[in-house]
Amino acid sequence: MEHISFVGAxxxxxxxxxxxxxxxxxxxxxxxxxxxxxxxxMLGWTDDKAVLMDSAEMTLEDVLLVFENNPGARIVRLHSGDPSVYGAIQEQISWCEAHDRPFEIVPGVTSISAAAAAVGRELTIPEVAQSIVTTRVARRTSASMPKGESLSGYAQLGGTIAVLLSGAHPQRIVDELLSEGSKFSASTPAAVVVRASWPDEQVALTTIGELVSTISDLGAKRTLLVLIGEVLTTTDIRRSHLYSPSFSHRFRSRSEPGTTSGRAKRRANRTVH
Structure with missing residues (x-):
């Protein structure tokens, strides 16, 4: 019996x-x-003889039927981004476990990573933000949101927030980000990235206060990601301890500022053949 591979595209x-x-x-x-x-x-990586099925017109039951009817086939369930984030793979995994079907998850680059690359910023900067919250606002799927998980709740913590799957509700995003007790304000930096890494990628730096108009100007509601936080524009960068001469760890001993550690010197002096 062949594995089913849940692959992040x-x-x-x-x-x-x-x-x-x-x-x-x-x-x-x-x-x-x-x-x-x-x-x-993306299908250019497949063999010419592979059977390609578009899940856009399939239900979960349709997908599971393919699994059931093809126990000897090597099946790839190709999901966008990383399949473990809003990939709806757990119900498929549950089927695999219930039917003793081997499976694997192949991680993928997330849209958050691609958006950060498009904006050209690190999302975790010392003394600015050391946490990233990935969330969404819900309308039709509000029943799936656990109690206590809300954008307004996360806004009270600050840090960096990535809002996915919510391009159709920009005013809701703003209202929750600026709700009572929020660490953010109308002037807090925001970035809207549409179709991150695609040829027609769009990037707009804005603020929470201008978020609705920015999204409207871009004319996109789907494949849209919003990043929120001071990391997007801050110039007051505190040096990370990770590569500080005064910070030691198991791979590097402490050294005086302006000098090179002994191990680094030895590596630098090695001849590459």
Whole structure:
């Protein structure tokens, strides 16, 4: 019985899939992919004989039927981004476990990583933000949000927030970010990234107060990600302890500022053949 591979396709660019993900696509007999979220170019990694199925028109039951009817096939369930984040794979995993079907999860580059790259900023800066919250606002799917998990609640903590799957509700995003007790204000920096890493990627730096108009100007509601936090624009950067001469750890001894540690000197003096 062959494995079912839940593969993260990454944020969109075909070359941002992992090497393991590429290998699984090359080996696959059947690939179930979401055409609305994954560019068709990604299928260029597949064999010409592979059966390609678009999950955009499939229900969970349709997908599970493919699993059930093809126990000897190498199946790739190709998800956008990383399948463990809003990938809806747990119900598929539960089926695999209930039917003793081997499976694996192949991680993928998240849209958050791609958005940070597009903006050109680190999302965790010492003394500015050391936490990243990934969340969304819900309307039609509000029943799936656990009690206590809300954007307004996370806004009371500050840090960096990534809001996914919420482009259709920009005013709701603003209202929750600026709710009572929030660490944010209308002037807090924000970034809107549409279709991160795709050829038609759009990036707009703005503020929470201008977020609604910014999203409206971009004209996008889907494949849209909002980043919130001071890390997006701060110039008051505190040096990280990680590479500070005065900070030691198991791989590097402490040294005086302006000098190079003994191990680093030895490595620098090595001749590369």
């Amino acid at each position: 990454g944020p969109g660019a075909p070359d941002l899939i992992t090497l393991r993900g590429q290998a699984r696509l090359r080996e696959a007999d059947i690939v179930i992919w979401a055409s609305s979220l994954i560019p068709e170019e």
